[in-house]
Amino acid sequence: MQQESGRRSNRDRTEATRADLIAAARKLFTEKSYAETGTPEIVAAAGVTRGALYHHFADKQALFGAVVEQEAAAVAREIEKASPPALNARDALIAGSDAYLTAMRAPGRTRLLLLDGPAVLGRAGMDAIDNRHGNRSLREGLVAAMRSGSMKKLPPEALTMLLASAFDRAALAIEAGGSSEDYRAVLMALFDGLSRA
The missing domain is CATH 1.10.10.60 (Homeodomain-like)
Known part of the structure; x- marks a missing residue:
């Protein structure tokens, strides 16, 4: 014992x-x-x-990878907490989107995940981390919306990648002083454009 x-x-x-x-x-x-x-x-x-x-x-880069993985997991937890399965697919996407923009306001997070992350780990390494966390949540939300009929059917991988890029650019712009309301309005308009009438 x-x-x-x-x-x-x-x-x-x-x-x-x-x-x-x-x-x-x-x-x-x-x-x-x-x-x-x-x-x-x-x-x-x-x-x-x-x-x-x-x-x-193994080295400083491996330690940096662990830091980035932890940050990406924290963002995904916030997204998932804000978009429980009880919400309809479209509302879950909107709530998750708002949670992403809020989570990215944590000090240093945009530098870690959007600037230094791709530079240090490479695009493929950063994509792998994103696909285990935030992009996975986004993809699941998009697929659920398409299955429910509330969103046009499009290739989920391509849609996830392009929307994730838009969210990342919004997070960087907001951190640089851009209007969070303006960027949120544009992102919501993207969802509206993808929605079935």
Whole structure:
């Protein structure tokens, strides 16, 4: 019984160290950017050794990937929370869209997911993360709307990619000072255009 308790304790310590590294890296990556952040700063901020960093992550890029994955998952959780299955398909898409724009206002999130993410991880790497999280939620919502008959039937992958790009551009524009109401109005008009009369 004591061995099992010890293993659980080691697992807890391992998870805590990994979480500390991700949190420290997120803070530095958003304050300074990926390129301007060195691994010595990350380990100092996390209060761990350099060996601990390389025990958990192959390199700084792998750590950055973990940060981005965590951020993308957080955005997807907000979208899913705002668009429960009880909503009709169109209302769920609108609620999820609003949740996305709100979630992207978290400090540093647009830099991580929309600027540094594609630059550091490559477009294919970033697409893979998006497809596990926010794009998956969007695609599911679009497919549900098409199945319900409230939206024109279109190729779901292409529609997801193009709408996701529009949402990403809106998030960047809003962060730069653009009117969130204006961008929301245009995005809703896109949904209206896709809706069946």
